[in-house]
Amino acid sequence: MLNKKAKQLLLVILLFYALGAEAASANRENVALSQNQIDEYYATGILIIPNFFNKQEIEQVSLCANRLQMEADKLSQEQTGKVMHKGTQFVIDKKNNKLQIHRIVWVGSAEPQLLKLGRQLKILVPVGQLLGSTEADHLINQLHFKLPNDEVKFDWHQDIKNRRNFDPNWQDVNQKGSFVQTIIAIDPMTEKNGAIYYVPKSHTRGDLFLDKITDAEELKKIGELDKAIPLLLNPGDIVFMHPYLIHGSQPNESSMSRRAFINGFSYPGANKQPYPGEGSAQRIVLQ
Numbered sequence: 001m002l003n004k005k006a007k008q009l010l011l012v013i014l015l016f017y018a019l020g021a022e023a024a025s026a027n028r029e030n031v032a033l034s035q036n037q038i039d040e041y042y043a044t045g046i047l048i049i050p051n052f053f054n055k056q057e058i059e060q061v062s063l064c065a066n067r068l069q070m071e072a073d074k075l076s077q078e079q080t081g082k083v084m085h086k087g088t089q090f091v092i093d094k095k096n097n098k099l100q101i102h103r104i105v106w107v108g109s110a111e112p113q114l115l116k117l118g119r120q121l122k123i124l125v126p127v128g129q130l131l132g133s134t135e136a137d138h139l140i141n142q143l144h145f146k147l148p149n150d151e152v153k154f155d156w157h158q159d160i161k162n163r164r165n166f167d168p169n170w171q172d173v174n175q176k177g178s179f180v181q182t183i184i185a186i187d188p189m190t191e192k193n194g195a196i197y198y199v200p201k202s203h204t205r206g207d208l209f210l211d212k213i214t215d216a217e218e219l220k221k222i223g224e225l226d227k228a229i230p231l232l233l234n235p236g237d238i239v240f241m242h243p244y245l246i247h248g249s250q251p252n253e254s255s256m257s258r259r260a261f262i263n264g265f266s267y268p269g270a271n272k273q274p275y276p277g278e279g280s281a282q283r284i285v286l287q
């Protein structure tokens with residue numbers, strides 16, 4: 001038999017766990033997408049939520065990005081191309097003696113705060129809803145820098161191309177693309193500083209193998225690129241993007257940086273290959 005003190009202690013422990021579980025489920029409810037938002041994502045291929053990261057979170061991402069930019073600059077004095085450093089991959093170049101950062105891959109290894117920020121419940125729960133899964137492989141934890149006049153651009157593509165390039169046996173396991181890309185603006189994204197352009201509803205046309213098209217006119221026709229519109233974002237805004245949505249971006253010809261924090265998650269079993277970066281492509285729980 002338990003004495004009075006032991007019973008009281010047991011009661012306190014039970015209460016503690018009950019309140020904890022309630023708080024956790026309340027959190028999930030607070031951050032879940034509405035059915036309208038899920039419908040919008042599947043109807044247009046894109047869902048934009050303004051002010052998703054608060055000022056403090058954006059400040060944290062920005063400070064990490066500044067440190068990584070300095071690392072990239074230092075590394076580029078010695079070597080260019082794909083450079084592994086502190087478990088993070090720097091894809092860097094020099095053009096007219098100026099640094100070009102094409103991307104910094106798996107940034108959370110060199111800057112662990114970026115992994116934490118990219119794995120917040122408020123990102124994972126919506127991703128779980130869009131994938132229809134309670135687990136995912138965290139494939140992308142990345143920064144894109146478009147520094148003034150650095151000539152960095154991203155050709156028209158569907159993200160499914162990148163998934164196929166990593167794993168030729170990539171499988172659309174959930175029949176809904178099996179991948180969700182999230183893009184958070186660190187700086188304003190405007191038509192002048194190399195905004196991403198996308199073709200609304202293009203995801204409904206499936207994998208168009210745009211990477212196999214070499215003729216610019218044919219690409220324009222097949223991709224229906226004349227329908228493309230700019231993604232205009234403020235710092236902290238997030239975009240959830242379907243893996244078949246056609247998008248790309250032109251160089252930043254303004255005097256203002258255009259940086260973005262990107263996290264991508266795949267449905268379990270879709271990807272079977274490793275990704276660059278220490279700790280990448282891990283299976284994580286989404287709730």
Ligand SMILES: O=C(O)CCC(=O)C(=O)O
Pocket residue numbers: 144154159181183194195196247248249260262
């Ligand atoms: O940062 C950009 O301009 C392009 C981003 C992009 O194409 C992607 O995340 O797939």
